[in-house]
Amino acid sequence: MRASKSSDGIILGLFVTLMFCLFIPQTVFCQTEKLGIVNYTPPKGWNKIAKGNVDAVVFYEGNDKTGTFCIITLGAFPSLENPDKEFDSFWNDFAVKEYKTAANPQRQPQQSIGGWTIIVGGKKIKYKGRDTTLILTIWSGFGKTVSVFVSVNDKSYKTQVEAFIESIKLDTPPPTTGSNIQSNSATGKFGSMTYTSAQSSPEAVIKAFYNGYIRSTGKGVDPFGKRSTLKRHLTARLIKEQVTAHEASQDADYFLRSPQYFPEWENNFNVSKPVVKGATATTFVTFPDGYSRVKVTLRKAAGVWKIDGVQDAKLSGG
Numbered sequence: 001m002r003a004s005k006s007s008d009g010i011i012l013g014l015f016v017t018l019m020f021c022l023f024i025p026q027t028v029f030c031q032t033e034k035l036g037i038v039n040y041t042p043p044k045g046w047n048k049i050a051k052g053n054v055d056a057v058v059f060y061e062g063n064d065k066t067g068t069f070c071i072i073t074l075g076a077f078p079s080l081e082n083p084d085k086e087f088d089s090f091w092n093d094f095a096v097k098e099y100k101t102a103a104n105p106q107r108q109p110q111q112s113i114g115g116w117t118i119i120v121g122g123k124k125i126k127y128k129g130r131d132t133t134l135i136l137t138i139w140s141g142f143g144k145t146v147s148v149f150v151s152v153n154d155k156s157y158k159t160q161v162e163a164f165i166e167s168i169k170l171d172t173p174p175p176t177t178g179s180n181i182q183s184n185s186a187t188g189k190f191g192s193m194t195y196t197s198a199q200s201s202p203e204a205v206i207k208a209f210y211n212g213y214i215r216s217t218g219k220g221v222d223p224f225g226k227r228s229t230l231k232r233h234l235t236a237r238l239i240k241e242q243v244t245a246h247e248a249s250q251d252a253d254y255f256l257r258s259p260q261y262f263p264e265w266e267n268n269f270n271v272s273k274p275v276v277k278g279a280t281a282t283t284f285v286t287f288p289d290g291y292s293r294v295k296v297t298l299r300k301a302a303g304v305w306k307i308d309g310v311q312d313a314k315l316s317g318g
Contacts, residue, residue, distance in 0.1 A: 032167070036076030037144055041167035043072070043160050059164070061157065067130060070157035072164060073149040083110065083117040083140040086147075091121065094149040095134050101125045105136065112232045113304060115208035116141040127153065139170070141232065142208065146170065202274040202281040202298045205305045209233035210285065213255055214266045235299055235308045257312045258292040274298070281305065284313055 032041050036055050042048060049058040055076045062069035073094060080086050088103070096103050105121035112118070122135040132153040139146045148168075150161055212233075230239050242254055253261065265287055274283035279300040286293045293313040298305045 035074060036146075037171040038074065038076045038146055039169045039171070040074065040164065043164050046160075061160070066154075067128070068154035068156065070150070070152040070154070070161060072161065073147075074168075075145075075147040075149075077145050077147070079140050079143050079145040081140070081143075083119055083138065083145075086140055086145050087119045087121065087136065087138050090138060090147050090149065091136050094136060095123070099125060099127055099132070099134060099151070101134065105134070114204060115232055117232055127151075142212075202276070202283060202305045203271050205233055205298065205307065206271050206283065206285060206296055209307060210255070210269065211266050214261065214263065217253075217261065233307055235301075235306045238306075238308055255294070255310050256287065256292060257294045257310065258287065261287070261291070264288070 032039050034040075035057055043059050043061065045061070047060045049060065050056075057074050059072045059074075060069070075090075080089075087107075091105055092103060095101050095105070101123060105123040107119065107121040110117060110119050117140045118137070119140075120135070120137045122133060124131060124133050126132070130153045132151060135150045137148050146168075148165065152158075152161065209232075234242075253259075268288055270286040272284040272286075274281040281298045281300070283296055283298075284293060285296055295311045295313050296307055297309040297311075299308045300306075
């Protein structure tokens with residue numbers, strides 16, 4: 001079935017807003033509310049339904065005479081650390097079960113920004129005799145997943161939906177103890193649009209990667225088994241190099257450069273101010289108790305910083 005131009009406009013407008021609203025500083029003039037790590041401004045005058053003990057809330061607006069409606073479901077949950085499976089699970093719950101549609105939405109290419117993996121997918125269906133657009137977006141990272149599911153059958157709701165999504169702001173992870181992470185935001189390109197976010201800085205990327213790496217290792221979880229997680233923070237070259245070498249050597253850990261490490265290192269290491277030269281940045285990470293100090297090299301591609309190499313600071317002259 002061919003989507004009408006008005007429906008295509010809804011999909012495009014929502015897609016653009018959903019992808020970038022979390023990474024652009026917002027000035028909020030209305031009363032904000034909070035759901036888990038999500039801060040947002042509810043649509044004015046819409047009906048609000050809290051979903052019991054589940055970390056989700058539903059907003060509804062409709063016209064019984066014309067049959068038009070729009071439903072927004074916002075959720076914040078612990079992450080399964082597998083964005084593709086999370087998206088499929090949410091789509092099954094929100095779209096397949098509720099609207100009896102197939103589990104094959106049209107997806108946009110998966111993207112990563114500032115440690116978050118973003119997946120957007122949508123589908124146009126017939127629901128109660130009207131063309132209805134279903135759109136699901138998830139942000140997965142830092143042990144959390146945020147979802148926004150929109151079902152809408154009239155373009156008149158587009159502005160209200162976009163205003164709601166633009167109001168969303170996620171709480172960032174707690175700052176690294178003793179680190180000198182800067183508050184200055186970094187500007188980058190994603191597709192044809194520009195975003196600004198402190199989460200795209202070299203320090204933030206290092207912090208997110210090492211906290212996750214130390215957490216996984218401390219729990220006995222193989223960090224190299226989560227390829228989608230690695231892709232958020234490491235270059236493809238480094239992933240290929242280290243996965244190939246993984247468990248092939250008994251030397252000190254490549255990323256920690258230490259024969260031993262402790263769970264207490266999470267959120268307890270120092271990141272020096274990076275030296276940025278074009279698309280390359282270098283910085284030093286110092287772990288507690290004098291165990292090790294590493295030099296980390298990052299490269300910037302498509303506006304996103306990723307780790308491209310780690311050296312023992314002593315061997316690198318740092």
